[in-house]
Amino acid sequence: GQQLNQSPQSMFIQEGEDVSMNCTSSSIFNTWLWYKQDPGEGPVLLIALYKAGELTSNGRLTAQFGITRKDSFLNISASIPSDVGIYFCAGRGSSNTGKLIFGQGTTLQVKP
């Protein structure tokens, strides 16, 4: 079945630093989504990508849909303490049921 590898598993950075995380899949995806989850809450959509090569920004966040359609990355610039949380990538293949495959998450901690 389809699998997603998300890395790194965790990051501990200084406030103001830039952050990069990525996901790779074993098969082609048609959609890549990036979510952030705060403790005790549901994941919140950050960025949605629908075309190979697409580069999309949302404030300090930038994500790209890999040209091979098997990978995506998320960058956070100038991190701040409220960036703390778990970041998930999710991809969707050719199924029309909307089922997403989720990565295992990247836990981000920011030291003030």
Place this chain on the structure above:
Amino acid sequence: SQTIHQWPATLVQPVGSPLSLECTVEGTSNPNLYWYRQAAGRGLQLLFYSVGIGQISSEVPQNLSASRPQDRQFILSSKKLLLSDSGFYLCAWSVTVYNSPLHFGNGTRLTVT
């Protein structure tokens, strides 16, 4: 705008007791609905999804069941809880247009004792 509600937020139940978690969506019609379980704050496992009233697809054989009695209502149930059913349960919805993103509720923390 669309909103999704899940309740209860937390639940502690003894082994062998029944379970009913409810999820409702407002502001949209005929959504796709999903139940996910998250263990230890990482990794979301799809349990059930529904593309319409009374239509339920199960992804993982388990002690749980799901029902969709109304268009915007999705219920997760169990007749007898197991210790391994403990976890964080998330409901999500999406519009039926292909490649639309999922939107999650705030989850239910279930502890089976």
